[in-house]
Amino acid sequence: LGSLREKIFVASNSEVRGFTKKGKHFLMFETNLSDSIRSMHVWGADLHITGHYIYNMYRNCKDTHFFLSSDKINDLCGVPSDAQEVIPVLGCQDRVLRVLSGNELLYEAEVPGAPSTLALYDVMSGYGHINLLYGTQDGLVGMVTINKDNPCHRWEIPNPGGLGGITGIETYDVTGDG
Numbered sequence: 001l002g003s004l005r006e007k008i009f010v011a012s013n014s015e016v017r018g019f020t021k022k023g024k025h026f027l028m029f030e031t032n033l034s035d036s037i038r039s040m041h042v043w044g045a046d047l048h049i050t051g052h053y054i055y056n057m058y059r060n061c062k063d064t065h066f067f068l069s070s071d072k073i074n075d076l077c078g079v080p081s082d083a084q085e086v087i088p089v090l091g092c093q094d095r096v097l098r099v100l101s102g103n104e105l106l107y108e109a110e111v112p113g114a115p116s117t118l119a120l121y122d123v124m125s126g127y128g129h130i131n132l133l134y135g136t137q138d139g140l141v142g143m144v145t146i147n148k149d150n151p152c153h154r155w156e157i158p159n160p161g162g163l164g165g166i167t168g169i170e171t172y173d174v175t176g177d178g
Contacts, residue, residue, distance in 0.1 A: 097115060
């Protein structure tokens, strides 16, 4: 699918379209999902998508992996691994992060609320252990380290005032001090 920085991908219903940075259309791909695409992650030639309960991975637009979740999938995040591939992490309604390898469930990590959004943090910390931020529907924010063997919970920020659910997370080193 080309260099990530040169391509823009959008999902609508069960279709994925690709555009160059100049807006030229280069890809129209109809997936085999029966419901609408809810989350998407692109890594090189690999396209990771989720529906309500289904995760699919396509390599060069060919279906290669499929996983049926036992509960609703709220978000998807691709965690870079040392094998130059992506470890998909599904944030599910039953308060579980499901870490996959191909079609198989590697492990589950319980979190204190239903994760509504996932984001990578400190990707440069090294392959093999990547920090993943999660926000929950009841307003908690937490960090867990993801690797191929098991999760390591780092911290959680409570929501004592009940300020609402977390709908997005993004990070940036504003001060430039790491």
